[in-house]
Structures are given as structure tokens and as C-alpha cells.
Amino acid sequence: MFAVFKREVQSYFYSPIAYVLTGLFVLVVSIFFFLSNIGSQSADFNPTLSTISFILIFIVPILTMRIIAEDRKNGTEVLLITSPSTLSGIVVGKYLAMLFVFLVMTCLTFVYPIILFIFGNPPLAPLIGSYVGLILFAAALISIGVFASSLTENQVISVFISFVIMLIIWIIEPIGNAVGGWAAVVLNWFSLSSRYNDFTTGILNVGSIIYFISFIAVFLFLTIRVIEKRRWSQG
Amino acid sequence: MIEIQNLTKSYGQIKAVDDISFKVEKGEILGFLGPNGAGKSTTMNIITGFISSTAGTVKVDGYDIMENPREVKKRIGYLPEQPPLYMDMTVLEYLNFVYELKLVDKKQRRTQISDIMELTKIAHVKDRLIKNLSKGYKQRVGLAQSLVGSPDVLILDEPTVGLDPKQIIEIRKLIKALGKEHTIILSSHILPEVSAVCEKVIIINKGKIAAIDTPENLSKGFDSASKLSATIAGPTNSVQSHIQEIYGVKYVDVISEKEKDLASYVIEADKSLDIRRPLFFAMAKAGYPIIELKPMDMTLEDIFLQITTEEKEAE
Numbered sequence: 001m002f003a004v005f006k007r008e009v010q011s012y013f014y015s016p017i018a019y020v021l022t023g024l025f026v027l028v029v030s031i032f033f034f035l036s037n038i039g040s041q042s043a044d045f046n047p048t049l050s051t052i053s054f055i056l057i058f059i060v061p062i063l064t065m066r067i068i069a070e071d072r073k074n075g076t077e078v079l080l081i082t083s084p085s086t087l088s089g090i091v092v093g094k095y096l097a098m099l100f101v102f103l104v105m106t107c108l109t110f111v112y113p114i115i116l117f118i119f120g121n122p123p124l125a126p127l128i129g130s131y132v133g134l135i136l137f138a139a140a141l142i143s144i145g146v147f148a149s150s151l152t153e154n155q156v157i158s159v160f161i162s163f164v165i166m167l168i169i170w171i172i173e174p175i176g177n178a179v180g181g182w183a184a185v186v187l188n189w190f191s192l193s194s195r196y197n198d199f200t201t202g203i204l205n206v207g208s209i210i211y212f213i214s215f216i217a218v219f220l221f222l223t224i225r226v227i228e229k230r231r232w233s234q235g
Numbered sequence: 236m237i238e239i240q241n242l243t244k245s246y247g248q249i250k251a252v253d254d255i256s257f258k259v260e261k262g263e264i265l266g267f268l269g270p271n272g273a274g275k276s277t278t279m280n281i282i283t284g285f286i287s288s289t290a291g292t293v294k295v296d297g298y299d300i301m302e303n304p305r306e307v308k309k310r311i312g313y314l315p316e317q318p319p320l321y322m323d324m325t326v327l328e329y330l331n332f333v334y335e336l337k338l339v340d341k342k343q344r345r346t347q348i349s350d351i352m353e354l355t356k357i358a359h360v361k362d363r364l365i366k367n368l369s370k371g372y373k374q375r376v377g378l379a380q381s382l383v384g385s386p387d388v389l390i391l392d393e394p395t396v397g398l399d400p401k402q403i404i405e406i407r408k409l410i411k412a413l414g415k416e417h418t419i420i421l422s423s424h425i426l427p428e429v430s431a432v433c434e435k436v437i438i439i440n441k442g443k444i445a446a447i448d449t450p451e452n453l454s455k456g457f458d459s460a461s462k463l464s465a466t467i468a469g470p471t472n473s474v475q476s477h478i479q480e481i482y483g484v485k486y487v488d489v490i491s492e493k494e495k496d497l498a499s500y501v502i503e504a505d506k507s508l509d510i511r512r513p514l515f516f517a518m519a520k521a522g523y524p525i526i527e528l529k530p531m532d533m534t535l536e537d538i539f540l541q542i543t544t545e546e547k548e549a550e
Contacts, residue, residue, distance in 0.1 A: 003332055231286050
């Protein structure tokens with residue numbers, strides 16, 4: 001697991017995509033920081049983070065597109081699967097590598113809250129809550145991305161699939177509300193963003209944390225099943 | 236060491252591997268021979284646990300690949316048809332990664348990897364990115380990868396494909412040397428390669444085993460008749476009729492006439508009879524000197540063609 005983690009992180013920072021994507025991410029965060037903090041003279045970073053969580057729907061699919069698809073395409077999947085390492089270890093290693101890369105990107109955005117703390121007096125608890133929420137939210141999206149990447153050897157298709165899944169999860173809450181009744185309850189249960197909103201108020205809800213962790217576990221489990229199934233049906 | 240029983244892999248209606256059984260003893264080098272698409276790679280992919288079989292069992296060192304994949308995988312080094320290389324890593328980084336992936340004892344990492352690089356002659360390119368290496372070097376890195384963790388069994392799928400003749404000879408030598416310590420299964424569609432390296436050959440066609448034997452026995456014993464080629468001085472008609480009279484001769488024909496009253500013949504006789512002596516006396520009696528006489532063993536090439544075309548005709 002650790003070998004795969006190390007390789008993926010290293011490979012990521014060797015490739016230009018990492019820098020382009022990180023640059024893009026920081027640029028977008030900066031723009032929103034300028035608009036909603038500097039522009040409106042507010043020291044509250046939470047609205048900016050909420051916007052970032054939406055941007056992730058575009059960033060994460062690109063981040064995770066190659067993680068498994070590329071191994072299939074280049075034939076390195078054979079090496080991984082015929083090694084004595086377990087498949088779950090390999091998938092978790094790859095997942096954690098993507099999460100690590102995202103955490104590095106997130107750390108770069110810490111500069112803005114720091115600026116706010118120097119020149120203003122923003123509330124601390126909601127900020128921490130928001131960051132924890134953002135990271136959990138991203139962690140869930142990354143598990144979707146890893147899953148999508150296992151479905152195909154074409155990276156463009158992988159981006160498309162994960163984008164569609166994320167979009168559905170994003171709009172599931174409004175749909176549920178529109179439908180109303182018991183459907184709203186069921187659909188809301190699948191809504192990642194409503195869970196995320198809990199965190200922005202500074203509440204670290206254990207239930208929500210467990211929800212995110214199980215969400216990730218389900219998608220990683222599905223990823224493992226997809227790879228296993230391919231071994232049975234194809235060559 | 237490796238025991239394969241009734242192995243079958245089907246894709247829908249098509250059977251890529253059809254009821255194959257064979258055994259490989261410890262220290263043996265087994266050649267897997269067959270035309271493209273015969274099921275060589277599929278069989279290898281099943282043995283290494285990359286894909287599953289539809290039916291049948293694979294056992295390595297007594298461990299079943301389905302029940303105990305981890306123990307089997309620990310004992311196998313695999314070089315697939317397309318070497319599984321990460322293009323964005325240097326050779327050394329890559330081998331270190333494979334070392335960790337194969338869960339080998341960390342203490343010997345440095346010495347083992349430098350030994351392997353020495354053996355496969357890639358030590359001088361160890362800091363280069365794999366994507367910048369030539370095809371031959373990539374193949375060697377692939378081979379080096381399979382040696383990591385010194386597995387008992389090496390499975391090499393077309394290890395010399397895409398190499399230049401000099402590299403081919405080097406790789407063959409290396410495989411022969413490795414055969415002293417490892418059990419090797421090697422696939423190829425190039426016959427001289429298999430006869431040069433392997434102690435035992437399996438010819439596989441359309442997913443079925445067509446023949447298993449040593450390269451020598453295969454060339455000797457495959458055809459039911461024994462064939463001779465003879466150059467004899469004398470009028471061709473008369474020589475032919477004299478030969479025909481010898482007991483056991485089934486067939487005589489002129490291959491080429493070199494000059495007047497000197498021609499090469501091909502003579503086929505029953506396998507159980509050696510007609511060289513009767514032929515000599517018959518020709519001596521008739522006064523036709525034999526200039527040259529040699530048995531025509533079938534080359535692996537002939538056998539291969541015969542087996543693969545026979546099956547086509549049967550359809």
C-alpha cells in the first residue's frame with residue numbers, strides 16, 4: 001500500500017498536470033477570496049470555502065482521471081495485480097495518494113485565512129469546521145473519481161463519468177426538495193453538500209463524519225469489485 | 236513445481252484455452268510455442284493470477300492460485316508481453332518500487348537490486364527515465380523487474396520480441412543462466428529460440444496442446460516415417476526402381492538432378508526400420524555409388540507447420 005502511495009504521489013509531482021491543476025485551483029480560490037472577502041470587506045472565509053467546494057466538481061475529476069485508467073492502458077496493471085500486494089491495499093494506496101495531493105493543494109489556500117486573521121477578526125470555529133468539512137467533502141469526491149477511473153482506460157471518459165456522478169450528487173438535494181415527501185428524505189440522504197453545510201456552522205457532527213467515511217468506503221469497495229470483476233470476465 | 240490441470244478459459248463461445256494440462260518440474264525451462272492467438276498469453280496470465288480461469292486448477296509449489304493467490308504470487312516473477320513499466324520513473328526508482336510492491340525483506344534491497352541490474356546489464360542506465368530508453372533496454376528492465384524478490388518461477392512472455400539479433404543472443408544466454416536457479420516458462424513464436432533455450436516444449440494451437448516433448452524428441456519422433464536424403468550416382472530411373480525394391484521403403488522421389496546420372500533423392504521408410512544398411516548393399520550390388528546419405532530429422536519449424544496446418548485441414 002505504501003509503495004503504491006509513494007509512487008503515485010511522486011508521479012503526480014513529476015507530471016505537469018499537477019502544477020497546472022494546483023495553479024488553477026489556487027487562482028480560482030484567489031479570485032473568490034478577492035470577490036467575497038476583499039471586495040465585500042468581509043473577514044468571513046466560509047462563503048469562499050463553500051464556493052471552492054463547488055469548484056472541486058471540476059478539479060477532482062481531472063485530478064483522479066489517470067489514477068487507475070493509466071495503469072490499464074500502459075499494462076502496468078499486470079504488475080500490480082500479479083504482485084503479492086493485495087488489491088485493496090493497492091486501491092487504498094492510490095486513493096490516499098490522491099487525497100494527499102489534494103491536502104497539499106488545500107494547504108496552499110491557508111494563506112488567505114492567515115491574511116484575514118492578520119487584518120481582521122474572523123470566527124475561528126466555523127473556519128476550522130469548514131476546512132474539515134471541505135476536506136471530507138473532497139475526500140468523498142476523490143473516491144468517486146477513483147471509482148470512475150477504474151471503469152475505463154480512457155481518461156477523458158473517466159473525467160466525464162466522475163463529473164456526471166458528482167453533478168448528480170450536487171443537485172440531488174434541490175431535486176429532493178422539489179419532489180418533497182419521503183423522496184426528499186431519501187434523496188437528501190445521498191446529498192454530500194447538505195452534510196458539508198453542517199460543518200460550515202462550526203459543528204463537527206460525528207454522524208456526518210461517519211457518513212463521509214462510509215461513503216468513501218463504499219466507493220473504494222466498488223472500485224475493488226470493478227477491478228476484480230474484470231479479471232473474471234476479460235483478459 | 237507448477238501443475239496445471241484441465242485449464243480452460245472461455246470468452247463467451249470462444250475458448251481461448253481449452254482443457255490444458257501439464258507439469259513443470261523444478262529447474263526446468265519449458266517452452267511454450269504457438270502461432271499468434273494460440274492461447275499462450277492467456278495461459279500465462281492465468282498462471283500468474285492476472286486473470287481467472289473458467290475451469291481447471293493451477294498449482295505452484297503446492298499452492299492453488301485461486302485459494303492461495305498470495306503464496307503463488309510470491310513465487311512468481313512475470314514478464315508480460317508488454318513490459319509493465321512506469322515511463323515517468325527512472326530505472327532505479329522503478330526497481331525500488333517493484334521491490335516494495337513485492338513485499339520483499341527490506342534489508343537486502345540495495346544489494347539485490349544492484350545484482351539484478353548487473354545481471355541484466357542495465358546498471359549504466361539506472362538514472363535514466365524509462366521512457367527515454369530504447370526498446371531493448373525497456374525489455375531488459377522488464378526482465379529485471381521479474382527477477383526482483385528472486386522468485387522460484389519465472390514466466391516470460393515473448394522475452395526477446397523487438398530486440399536486435401545481438402540482444403536476442405544475450406537475453407537467451409541470460410535466460411539459460413537463470414534456468415539454473417529458477418523454473419522458467421517461456422513463450423515464443425520463434426522456433427530456433429525455443430530449441431536453443433528450452434529443455435521441454437509445449438506446442439499449443441487454438442487453445443489446445445498439440446504436442447509436449449523435448450525439442451530433440453519432437454524433431455525425431457513426430458513423423459511416423461523416417462526420412463533419408465541421399466545423393467546417388469547412376470541413371471535416375473534405374474536407381475529409383477532399385478530403391479523401391481528394398482523392404483520397408485514407402486516412397487522415393489528425385490529432389491534435384493545435379494548432373495547427368497547424379498541426383499539427390501528423398502526416401503521415406505517405415506519408422507521402425509533403419510534402411511540405411513540395406514540401401515548401401517542394394518546400391519553397391521547395382522554398382523551405383525552413394526555420394527551422400529543423411530537422415531532428415533524434422534526441424535521444429537516443420538513440426539510446427541505440420542501441426543498447425545493439420546488442424547486447419549481437419550476443420
